[in-house]
Amino acid sequence: MSITRTDQYFFNWINGGQAESEKAMPVLNPATGEMIGRVPDLDEASVRNAVDSAYRAFPSWAALPARERSRYLNDWAQRIEQDREQLARLLSLEQGKPLREALGEIAGTADIIRWYAEEGKRAYGEIIPASNAGQQLLVYREPVGVVGLITPMNFPAATVARKVAPALAAGCTVILKPAESTPMIALALFRRLMETELPAGVANLVTGDASVIGQCLMSDARVRKISFTGSTKVGKRLMEQAAQSVKKVSLELGGNSPAIVFPDADLDKAAADLAANKFENCGQVCNGINLIYAHEDIRDALIAKLLPIVQALKVAPGDVPGADIGPLINERAVEKVERLVRDAVAKGANILAGGERLTGDGFAAGYFYAPTLLSNVKRDMSITHEEIFGPVATVLTFKTEEEVLANANDTAYGLASYVYTSDFTRIHRIIQGLQTGNIGVNGTSLAYTQAPFGGIKESGIGREGGRQGLEEFMSLKYVALTTV
Numbered sequence: 001m002s003i004t005r006t007d008q009y010f011f012n013w014i015n016g017g018q019a020e021s022e023k024a025m026p027v028l029n030p031a032t033g034e035m036i037g038r039v040p041d042l043d044e045a046s047v048r049n050a051v052d053s054a055y056r057a058f059p060s061w062a063a064l065p066a067r068e069r070s071r072y073l074n075d076w077a078q079r080i081e082q083d084r085e086q087l088a089r090l091l092s093l094e095q096g097k098p099l100r101e102a103l104g105e106i107a108g109t110a111d112i113i114r115w116y117a118e119e120g121k122r123a124y125g126e127i128i129p130a131s132n133a134g135q136q137l138l139v140y141r142e143p144v145g146v147v148g149l150i151t152p153m154n155f156p157a158a159t160v161a162r163k164v165a166p167a168l169a170a171g172c173t174v175i176l177k178p179a180e181s182t183p184m185i186a187l188a189l190f191r192r193l194m195e196t197e198l199p200a201g202v203a204n205l206v207t208g209d210a211s212v213i214g215q216c217l218m219s220d221a222r223v224r225k226i227s228f229t230g231s232t233k234v235g236k237r238l239m240e241q242a243a244q245s246v247k248k249v250s251l252e253l254g255g256n257s258p259a260i261v262f263p264d265a266d267l268d269k270a271a272a273d274l275a276a277n278k279f280e281n282c283g284q285v286c287n288g289i290n291l292i293y294a295h296e297d298i299r300d301a302l303i304a305k306l307l308p309i310v311q312a313l314k315v316a317p318g319d320v321p322g323a324d325i326g327p328l329i330n331e332r333a334v335e336k337v338e339r340l341v342r343d344a345v346a347k348g349a350n351i352l353a354g355g356e357r358l359t360g361d362g363f364a365a366g367y368f369y370a371p372t373l374l375s376n377v378k379r380d381m382s383i384t385h386e387e388i389f390g391p392v393a394t395v396l397t398f399k400t401e402e403e404v405l406a407n408a409n410d411t412a413y414g415l416a417s418y419v420y421t422s423d424f425t426r427i428h429r430i431i432q433g434l435q436t437g438n439i440g441v442n443g444t445s446l447a448y449t450q451a452p453f454g455g456i457k458e459s460g461i462g463r464e465g466g467r468q469g470l471e472e473f474m475s476l477k478y479v480a481l482t483t484v
């Protein structure tokens, strides 16, 4: 099946079979506004059906030896790798990111699945030295049960793998709800999962109204965990709803990530890294840099290196060869970026590049915003407090380490931070001082499959990646066993 610009209908997956509904939801290409596909708009009864089937499938899936669960996951990864090009084209078409980035995301998706296929075999328990003779204190690790997985639009393939793979490896059964704007890649990945002949009901995928599906999953006491990646606003709501049946929650939420550049940094490397991080996926990256704090002594030199990089970025639909930046996901995303830039400029920021929506030839029907560099950004601007989630780099200035640490921490978020310096003792102080879940020192790459990624404060609870990502789907059972 090759993906074209024609309308395609993608079925949901419930209890191992294709599920559809009378109502369908359109999926649009954000570069053109054209409808590229339709997915079911499920009603409450169908979502309940998905929970029923996951609940029924749980005991035998949980009882399966980890090695056997691993085989399904490896088979799934192989099918994704085989169809990498085709899946990447679908991802790029639906989400807007350049094909080069989409190819990387699909490769990463398979890599995550393979990693958890192995890690599931290492979910070890523990034996604790007992206090009394003839006694053993044992700790078992068990799968949590049925889990609801809710994924965002920015990495709509990788986030599926980051949740489904550890959940299945742990022995949980799942109901996945992808974002409304990017359900097709999740459905295409699921089709390949179903081709592994996974037992019916182990993995289910539902699309439709977020509040209907959310309410259904959250109000059902059989769903024992919710793993959510998305905005802090929705995450807070889910956390409130989870309280009703005391579900376990993992929340991977928004950020307001600072990058701090000291005078002793390698400025060429810093400029290249900051631009690569900031403009990846059109700025729609949770750990994307929101604020660049440049020391006053090197501010102009750093801007002089950043500016030509920003000016050279090629904006185009994701399938155009050489595209560096595609469109934003929708009109609301463009309006948010416009509002933040307008507010910053009104309060004294200078536009060095971009600063406007692109509307000319090839851009008119899509959601394109020019790669933007703002200087003279100050702490009283909305852009310094809200997650931009768009292709806008902001430069602020600082004088002292104490001042920049205080400003970097003055936010409700705590997802990622970056620092560029060659002073080892300063690196140590900054690592201690930053209130954040993840730190990049002299580099901005953070998301590695084997490492525990996640936020503190209003950026989230729990970790994805690494053994910790598997543990999120397990609960401990402690047994005091008296043998005599």
Ligand code: NAP
Residues within 6 Å of the ligand: 150, 151, 152, 153, 154, 155, 177, 178, 179, 180, 181, 208, 209, 210, 211, 213, 214, 215, 229, 230, 231, 232, 234, 235, 237, 251, 252, 253, 254, 255, 285, 286, 287, 387, 389, 415, 454, 455, 459, 460
């Ligand atoms: P979003 O608007 O919060 O949506 C995320 C998911 O939640 C979507 O599937 C959405 O469905 C669903 N949803 C919305 N309302 C819901 C409700 N009442 N009940 C249940 N589900 C509901 O976020 P997004 O725009 O897709 O993604 C961007 C955000 O994700 C950013 O803030 C970014 O920082 C964050 N993010 C964080 C990480 C991390 O690791 N920390 C990674 C990636 C992204 P619909 O699309 O159908 O509304």
